[in-house]
Amino acid sequence: MTGGGGWKRLQAVAISASTAEGLVLAALPLLAVSITTDPRHVSWVNVAGQSPWLLFSLFAGVLIDRVRRTTVLAWAFTVEVAAALVLAVLGTAHLLSLPLLMLAAFALTSAQVLGDGASGALVPEVVPPDRLTAANTRLQLIDRGLVQFVVPPFTGWLVAFAAGLPAWLACVAALLALLLVRGIPSAPVTPSRAHPLRDVGEGLRYLVRTPLLRAITITVALGSFAASAGNAMLVLYATEVLRIGPVGYGALLTCLAAGWILSSFVVHRIVARLGYSWSMRIAQTFAAGTSLLIAVLPPWPAAVGAVLVVMTAATLVWNVCSQSSRQRFTPRALLGRVLTSHRALAWGLTPLGSLAGGLIAAHWSLRGVWFAGAAVHGIGAVLVWWTLSPAAFREAGRTEVSPGAVKP
Secondary structure, three states: OOOOHHHHHHHHHHHHHHHHHHHHHHHHHHHHHHHOOOHHHHHHHHHHHHHHHHHOHHHHHHHHHHOOHHHHHHHHHHHHHHHHHHHHHHHHOOOOOHHHHHHHHHHHHHHHHHHHHHHHHHHHHHOOHHHHHHHHHHHHHHHHHHHOOOHHHHHHHHHHHOOOHHHHHHHHHHHHHHHHHHHOOOOOOOOOOOOHHHHHHHHHHHHHHOHHHHHHHHHHHHHHHHHHHHHHHHHHHHHHHOOOOHHHHHHHHHHHHHHHHHHHOOHHHHHHHHHHHHHHHHHHHHHHHHHHHHHHOOOOHHHHHHHHHHHHHHHHHHHHHHHHHHHHOOOHHHHHHHHHHHHHHHHOOHHHHHHHHHHHHHHOOHHHHHHHHHHHHHHHHHHHHHHOOHHHHHHHHHOOOOOOOOOO
């Protein structure tokens, strides 16, 4: 895929920022289990790390639509630098504690809320509408495949060498992103004198009243709840069920990366051949099936790793279709608020998912977390097959808006 200087610079920013996020996000659970192995306490770090999606997303959207989007990105990376620096200093000084890890997770995700929303709103400004699927595939590959899942396997060795080392490297990567973002062109934003709550309501109403986007958001909310429960307990599942240590846990994350990377080469072809409707239906069905497989498989790390490859491959197909749908069917003036409203409603359940994962593991079993996740994903699959039909996408296409449109 080719693109102008803004698109190339946005990719460079994504690589640097996601490397920083990947280092810290992978280090936090490893540092947590070095302090406590109580599933409930480990899940608290995930709860703290996911709560900003619920608490701040709606108002972050207002900020993204009121302030030049590159400025919002710069603010987000400044917070990432500060959070990583504090974690690095205290980790090096062996002063880490569970409350500190929770605070670091909260700060990092707060920056992500701003950064992900602003970068998503920037994509239609730097690539033409017919390249949105390819552009989102590239960014998904960078954000989740090459850095958030390729970087973490090395984090196991970094933590074993020095507790503060991943955070030091994350600080450098976030600082580089802060410097790179200055070169991205961004359209000026028309100032709004409306009350922030009115702006929030406008974005929410557009999302909720658009049937296609509403159905996607509900499905992602269910999937986020299930995935968050599994992710919160994955480190314990690796160490206590599969009997593999930090390096083995990193290898599981490598399997997740492999799914994203392999899928990225064919996502555009899959969507072009099957269309958004069938691509999303099949992807959601795979989400339910792979969760069930992890729950019932014997403790064979290789088999579990193979299932994780398939799981994340299907997830990338879903994510690209989901993000592209919001960008295609949302006016630019509302895009920041619609993107963050989606995250608030869809990802707002992730703290509850993390908490539920800890409770299910503590009172039932670690395998029970994946059984519950399969059930929730199954509900999402039923909803997708019912609502995201080819006819629904054709109907949405009749009212498709241009990126520069102000009103739907």
